[in-house]
Amino acid sequence: MIYPVAIRPDIMIIARDLVKDYGTFRALDGVSFDLGEGEILGVVGHNGAGKTTLLKILSGLSLPTSGALSIAGTDVLRHPGALKQTLGYLPEESRLYETMRVADYLSFFGEIYALSGDEIRRRSADLLASLSLDAGEKRIGELSKGMRRKVAIARSLLHDPRFLVYDEPASGLDPMTGRFIGDYLRQLRSEGRTIVLSAHNLYQIEEICDRVMILRRGRIEAFGTMQGLRERFGSLTYEIYFSISDPGNLDPSLAYSRAEGIYMASADDVAGMNEVTAAVAAGGGTVERIESKYPSLEEMLVAVGK
Ligand SMILES: Nc1ncnc2c1ncn2[C@@H]1O[C@H](COP(=O)(O)OP(=O)(O)OP(=O)(O)O)[C@@H](O)[C@H]1O
Numbered sequence: 001m002i003y004p005v006a007i008r009p010d011i012m013i014i015a016r017d018l019v020k021d022y023g024t025f026r027a028l029d030g031v032s033f034d035l036g037e038g039e040i041l042g043v044v045g046h047n048g049a050g051k052t053t054l055l056k057i058l059s060g061l062s063l064p065t066s067g068a069l070s071i072a073g074t075d076v077l078r079h080p081g082a083l084k085q086t087l088g089y090l091p092e093e094s095r096l097y098e099t100m101r102v103a104d105y106l107s108f109f110g111e112i113y114a115l116s117g118d119e120i121r122r123r124s125a126d127l128l129a130s131l132s133l134d135a136g137e138k139r140i141g142e143l144s145k146g147m148r149r150k151v152a153i154a155r156s157l158l159h160d161p162r163f164l165v166y167d168e169p170a171s172g173l174d175p176m177t178g179r180f181i182g183d184y185l186r187q188l189r190s191e192g193r194t195i196v197l198s199a200h201n202l203y204q205i206e207e208i209c210d211r212v213m214i215l216r217r218g219r220i221e222a223f224g225t226m227q228g229l230r231e232r233f234g235s236l237t238y239e240i241y242f243s244i245s246d247p248g249n250l251d252p253s254l255a256y257s258r259a260e261g262i263y264m265a266s267a268d269d270v271a272g273m274n275e276v277t278a279a280v281a282a283g284g285g286t287v288e289r290i291e292s293k294y295p296s297l298e299e300m301l302v303a304v305g306k
Pocket of ligand 1: 022025027045046047048049051052053054157
């Protein structure tokens with residue numbers, strides 16, 4: 001069933017009850033969310049959770065079995081072609097044309113977007129400079145993995161789209177290149193673009209995304225800002241670091257670890273923290289510092305389970 005969605009200019013994506021069936025298998029099972037213009041949404045989940053399926057629907061490459069979807073004010077399911085100028089899509093595996101030179105490759109796609117020869121040359125030069133990519137006359141097959149990813153990103157931006165869907169933009173890249181791409185995505189957001197990306201690098205998602213969606217078996221398990229998710233997954237834990245000359249004096253029920261000459265015991269709440277500090281004092285030890293720790297996105301995913 002397709003039903004109408006409201007149109008709001010400050011909202012880039014309005015998704016309602018998206019369902020995707022592959023035969024009898026339900027890959028997406030009632031996904032609903034809104035995303036504001038100029039935000040970065042990170043979609044995370046275990047393998048097979050439905051990330052690529054959702055990204056393909058958001059980019060108009062795959063139709064949902066049912067549900068409603070508005071992007072940039074367009075009812076995408078009724079007018080899938082309308083996304084062409086608005087959207088830049090980066091697939092998980094970009095099939096690049098191995099024997100083409102970078103300039104020819106970008107020209108080829110610029111023509112698909114009906115850009116003039118001048119526009120293609122200007123946009124390509126600007127994009128390659130902003131991506132710090134100087135491929136010279138090399139053919140795509142001769143480029144490193146990081147360079148190829150940058151070429152694919154340049155291709156996705158040629159027609160200056162407002163909305164970007166990037167499937168695993170930095171996967172398999174070395175840390176320096178991964179960081180460069182993270183910073184580049186932030187720059188694209190500062191230009192007002194809206195980005196939906198999936199990544200297995202959860203640290204990067206935590207760093208750059210305004211909102212995070214945790215998918216599990218085709219359903220949204222959690223959606224919100226990192227701060228909101230931390231509150232939802234709640235448990236702020238405490239790490240109590242202490243020194244002690246003879247740990248044998250500690251109450252045997254106190255669990256602790258030792259690293260680099262300092263001891264550490266953790267507690268799930270303030271009462272537990274007080275118990276630990278009392279036990280350390282009773283054993284003749286000294287509390288050096290206490291750190292509070294929110295769960296990381298990785299810990300949240302582990303808690304959610306497969
Ligand atoms: N064309 C298809 N035909 C049948 N099943 C499919 C098809 N595409 C995806 N699936 C199934 O749908 C589920 C979700 O797949 P999807 O690729 O969206 O997951 P994902 O979260 O992107 O996984 P990964 O992290 O491994 O890339 C999986 O169980 C997958 O096997």
